[in-house]
Structures are given as structure tokens and as C-alpha cells.
Amino acid sequence: MSELIGFGLILLASILLLVMTILKRKSPPTFRGIAALARLKRSAGLAVEDGSRMHISLGRGSLLTQGGAASFAGLALLRHLAEQTSLSDRPPIATSGDATLAVLSQDTMRSAYRAATAEELYKASNGRLSGLTPFSYAAGAMPILRDEQVSTNVLIGDFGPEIALLTDAAERENALLVAGASDPAAQAVIFASTTEPLVGEELFAAPAYIGKDTSQRASMQVQDILRWVVIAALLAGAGLKLVGVL
Amino acid sequence: MKKISLLPVIAMSIGLLVLLGYLLGPFIPLLNALRFELTQWAAIVAGAALLVGVGNLFSVHLTKIRRREKGSAYSLLLLVSLLGTLMLGVSAGAARGQWMQYMVGAIIVPVEVSLMALLAVTLVYASIRLLRRRSDGMTVLFLLSALVMLTAAISLPFIGTIPMLGDWIGPWLNSYPVAGGARGLLIGVALGALVTGLRVLFAMDRPYGGK
Numbered sequence: 001m002s003e004l005i006g007f008g009l010i011l012l013a014s015i016l017l018l019v020m021t022i023l024k025r026k027s028p029p030t031f032r033g034i035a036a037l038a039r040l041k042r043s044a045g046l047a048v049e050d051g052s053r054m055h056i057s058l059g060r061g062s063l064l065t066q067g068g069a070a071s072f073a074g075l076a077l078l079r080h081l082a083e084q085t086s087l088s089d090r091p092p093i094a095t096s097g098d099a100t101l102a103v104l105s106q107d108t109m110r111s112a113y114r115a116a117t118a119e120e121l122y123k124a125s126n127g128r129l130s131g132l133t134p135f136s137y138a139a140g141a142m143p144i145l146r147d148e149q150v151s152t153n154v155l156i157g158d159f160g161p162e163i164a165l166l167t168d169a170a171e172r173e174n175a176l177l178v179a180g181a182s183d184p185a186a187q188a189v190i191f192a193s194t195t196e197p198l199v200g201e202e203l204f205a206a207p208a209y210i211g212k213d214t215s216q217r218a219s220m221q222v223q224d225i226l227r228w229v230v231i232a233a234l235l236a237g238a239g240l241k242l243v244g245v246l
Numbered sequence: 247m248k249k250i251s252l253l254p255v256i257a258m259s260i261g262l263l264v265l266l267g268y269l270l271g272p273f274i275p276l277l278n279a280l281r282f283e284l285t286q287w288a289a290i291v292a293g294a295a296l297l298v299g300v301g302n303l304f305s306v307h308l309t310k311i312r313r314r315e316k317g318s319a320y321s322l323l324l325l326v327s328l329l330g331t332l333m334l335g336v337s338a339g340a341a342r343g344q345w346m347q348y349m350v351g352a353i354i355v356p357v358e359v360s361l362m363a364l365l366a367v368t369l370v371y372a373s374i375r376l377l378r379r380r381s382d383g384m385t386v387l388f389l390l391s392a393l394v395m396l397t398a399a400i401s402l403p404f405i406g407t408i409p410m411l412g413d414w415i416g417p418w419l420n421s422y423p424v425a426g427g428a429r430g431l432l433i434g435v436a437l438g439a440l441v442t443g444l445r446v447l448f449a450m451d452r453p454y455g456g457k
Contacts, residue, residue, distance in 0.1 A: 069439030099299030193372035204438030
């Protein structure tokens with residue numbers, strides 16, 4: 001039964017995504033403001049002007065596990081940020097704690113450079129595997145924050161509590177920090193250690209806010225519709241339980 | 247003539263097969279078998295990617311040493327440890343497992359535990375700084391709830407848990423507001439993950455050398 005409900009939900013989301021993408025080509029939607037993402041958008045432009053570097057950390061979520069979706073959201077954001085800052089004197093660096101993710105980050109950056117017609121500036125060493133265990137990943141990424149003249153740190157993906165080490169290192173360097181994670185424990189840490197945290201599903205909204213892709217914006221609206229569907233289902237379930245049907 | 251890339255077609259087909267295998271596997275056994283086979287292939291490819299990743303790590307640190315960048319001594323230590331462990335793993339014969347266990351138990355575990363301890367201090371410090379950075383209602387609520395939950399979990403000598411707080415307020419907070427809030431967050435994340443997954447499945451996002 002649960003497989004069929006899952007199948008129905010995925011089918012509904014797929015249809016909505018395709019329909020919204022077609023519809024939203026003509027009328028782009030407007031979103032509520034998210035302070036952290038507005039600052040990130042500004043700092044991407046500033047990084048090119050003042051020749052500083054962006055560091056995008058994608059977490060340690062393997063693509064074969066549940067954390068993979070957050071990693072994909074991080075890769076989509078990396079694609080936009082790398083395209084916008086590829087012409088900077090100091091190109092962006094992406095770090096990750098999973099080998100597959102590191103390979104994909106290199107490929108994503110190459111695509112971004114190609115889109116910005118600056119493929120000759122691309123270096124594979126800017127997509128790095130910084131460690132293979134949670135803490136070795138954090139420890140491997142920390143020197144980048146300190147030594148590579150990073151002005152903006154974006155930590156987005158599947159992290160655990162070890163993200164506190166990275167947020168602390170970013171704060172010591174007085175760099176702008178935008179962080180979002182899929183794991184509730186990491187979200188609590190981010191809330192305690194950053195000025196403007198990305199809470200809950202806001203991390204999946206980041207690519208839509210930073211880029212101009214119509215399909216990204218459509219997917220935001222699909223999430224909103226699905227949220228209402230879930231709310232209606234929860235209320236219906238509670239009502240049925242109240243009258244003794246369930 | 248417009249060049250058509252085969253990569254998205256392959257990625258979409260395999261993604262759909264695995265998804266259908268997961269959802270309709272109990273009804274169509276062939277799809278289930280295909281799902282397991284393709285997932286095993288993915289694990290093998292991930293294993294190969296691990297070698298590429300370690301190669302990348304090696305080359306980044308080798309470049310740091312060559313350029314005599316700041317912290318290159320640590321890079322040298324990393325490379326020596328990496329090569330030493332590799333040699334040990336390849337050449338130690340029958341005692342290999344024992345040596346590898348020793349390396350994990352004597353080096354990796356203590357270092358990770360030390361970092362975990364450091365994390366506790368970092369978090370306490372971050373919580374104190376939180377009030378200076380953001381002194382709004384949400385911050386006060388966050389710190390207050392963290393304090394209440396920590397106090398409720400404390401077990402004192404002779405008394406045990408603090409009366410009322412440990413046996414009534416703490417469990418009630420855990421069962422209702424905390425569980426409700428966490429579920430709300432998880433539902434939001436799950437919906438985001440679902441839509442992100444579909445975007446990759448439909449090749450709207452192509453993190454594999456696409457657009």
C-alpha cells in the first residue's frame with residue numbers, strides 16, 4: 001500500500017513539475033525574500049569585483065544514500081555560482097567529503113566554465129575531496145577557509161554536527177557564511193552558529209533564488225503545492241481519527 | 247546538425263528503471279531484479295570514483311608541497327601517511343588485517359574522538375555568541391529550550407532525574423513540540439528532496455557533464 005501511495009505522490013509531483021515548467025516560461029513567479037540568499041547573490045558579484053574567492057562545500061552525502069538529494073541541490077547551486085564567478089582572479093573552490101560527489105563537482109564546474117565561455121580557466125584541482133570521514137572532511141576543508149583568501153563560504157548539502165567546525169572557522173575569518181543542511185542535527189548547529197541560517201527546505205530553494213532557470217522556479221511552486229497536499233492529508237487523517245474511522 | 251547527447255538518455259532510463267523497481271518491485275519481480283543489479287553497478291562505479299577522489303587529494307597536496315604554500319608540512323605528512331597506509335595494505339600479507347585494524351584503532355578513532363570533543367566546546371561557544379549576533383525572540387526560545395532539554399536529561403547522584411522536569415516536562419516536550427517540529431522540518435526536506443530528485447531524473451539538472 002505504501003509503495004502505491006509513494007508511486008502516486010511521485011507521479012503527481014512529476015506531472016506538476018512538467019506542467020509548471022511549461023506554464024512558468026511565460027509568467028515567472030515571485031518568491032518571498034530569504035535574507036541569506038539575497039546576501040549570497042550580492043556577494044557572488046562582489047567576489048568577481050574584488051578578486052576574492054568563494055568556497056562552496058557540498059557536504060559528505062553519498063549519492064547512493066538519502067543524503068544524495070541535498071548533494072544534488074548543492075551541485076545545482078555550485079553550477080550557478082561557478083558560472084557567475086568563473087572570471088574572478090581567484091576562481092571558486094568546491095570541497096566535498098564523498099568521492100563521487102567530488103568527481104561530480106569537478107564536472108559541474110567544468111560545465112559552468114564552458115557556459116561562461118571560460119573553459120581554459122578551469123582547473124580540476126578546484127573541485128576537491130577534502131576527507132572521507134565526517135571529521136576528516138571538515139578538518140580538510142578548514143585550511144581552505146583560512147589560507148585561500150575566501151570571502152564567501154557556502155555550506156550546502158548533507159552535513160552532520162561536524163558543520164560546527166566549518167562555521168566556526170568561517171566566523172574567525174570574518175567571511176560571509178551561508179549554510180543549509182538536510183539533517184535536523186546539523187540544522188540546529190547552523191541555527192546556533194550562523195547569522196542567517198537556511199532552515200528546513202530552504203536549502204533546496206537556493207538554486208532557484210541564485211539562478212534564472214525557469215524550471216528551478218517551477219520546482220519551487222511544485223514544492224508549495226505538495227506541501228498543501230501533505231497539510232490537507234494530515235488534517236484529513238486527524239479528522240478521521242477524531243471521528244473514529246481510522 | 248544539432249548534436250544529441252546520449253548521457254541524459256542513459257541517466258534518465260536507468261533512473262526511471264530503479265525508481266519503478268523500488269515502487270513496483272513487489273508487483274513486478276523483473277523490475278526488482280533490475281533495480282538490485284543496477285544499484286550494484288552504481289556501488290562499483292562509486293568504488294572507482296573513490297580511487298579518482300584519492301588521486302585528486304594526492305595531487306592537490308603534492309602541488310601545495312611543490313609551491314611551498316602555507317601548511318605544506320601538513321600536506322607532506324598527509325602524503326607520507328597515505329602512501330604508508332597504501333603500502334601496508336598492499337604488502338603486509340597475512341598480518342594485513344591486524345595492521346589495518348591497529349591503524350584505525352590507534353590513529354583514526356582517537357583523532358576523530360578528539361575532534362568530537364572539540365565540537366562540544368565549539369557548540370557551547372557558538373550558543374553564547376548567538377545572543378550577541380541575534381538577540382530576537384527565536385534565539386531566546388532556542389537557547390531556553392536547549393537549556394531545559396539538557397537539564398531534563400541530567401541525572402543527579404542520589405536523586406536521579408530532576409523531579410517534574412526530568413519525568414514529566416522533558417518527556418512531554420520531547421514527545422510533542424520537539425517531535426512535531428522535527429517532523430515538520432523532515433517533511434519539508436523530503437518534499438525538497440523529491441522535487442530535486444525528479445529534476446535530476448528528467449535531466450533538468452545535469453551534474454554529469456550536461457548543459
